[in-house]
Amino acid sequence: xxxxxxxxxxxxxxxxxxxxxxxxxxxxxxxxxxxxxxxxxxxxxxxxxxxxxxxxxxxxxxxxxxxxxxxxxxxxxxxxxxxxxxxxxxxxxxxxxxxxxxxxxxxxxxxxxxxxxxxxxxxxxxxxxxxxxxxxxxxxxxxxxxxxxxxxxxxxxxxxxxxxxxxxxxxxxxxxxxxxxxxxxxxxxxxxxxxxxxxxxxx
Numbered sequence: 533x534x535x536x537x538x539x540x541x542x543x544x545x546x547x548x549x550x551x552x553x554x555x556x557x558x559x560x561x562x563x564x565x566x567x568x569x570x571x572x573x574x575x576x577x578x579x580x581x582x583x584x585x586x587x588x589x590x591x592x593x594x595x596x597x598x599x600x601x602x603x604x605x606x607x608x609x610x611x612x613x614x615x616x617x618x619x620x621x622x623x624x625x626x627x628x629x630x631x632x633x634x635x636x637x638x639x640x641x642x643x644x645x646x647x648x649x650x651x652x653x654x655x656x657x658x659x660x661x662x663x664x665x666x667x668x669x670x671x672x673x674x675x676x677x678x679x680x681x682x683x684x685x686x687x688x689x690x691x692x693x694x695x696x697x698x699x700x701x702x703x704x705x706x707x708x709x710x711x712x713x714x715x716x717x718x719x720x721x722x723x724x725x726x727x728x729x730x731x732x733x734x735x
Contacts, residue, residue: 548584563597599682
């Protein structure tokens, strides 16, 4: 292989991408993007699923996120110094095995079960049943016993990251006294009272 072809394979490019869930237009935020061919250099997509960084042609890029199947991309030889992709990653859905309870039925026979079942006072009002199942007390009880899905965990983590970034930005802005409305109000009141007048400063 000539030196010219080697130089073309290792050309530096600006590699950019947008990550969505498979079959949808929903962005997957904060995915991990790792360059396996360049010292496992790791980057992260933003809250809209967008990422960009400098790489080389021929590098193998691995994209992963909690609750999704990892994807590997090899940057091809391109004439331009930029290469963009739209990546779809598939959510992982795991089916739990069916559990058959070994506890015996409390009825002595099928006939006894049928009699008990037919004597139940079943309410056929589906709207009333739905309202009863969607009360805050019922939802709170379900939230204590049902495990969280991978999508719910990732959505909660994304919300926490967003709140932390928002609070950090607010704290940085409030640290500057020129951006503090309370400091301006105090200064205006001092000027109205004449705290900075020359006569009062003499004494």
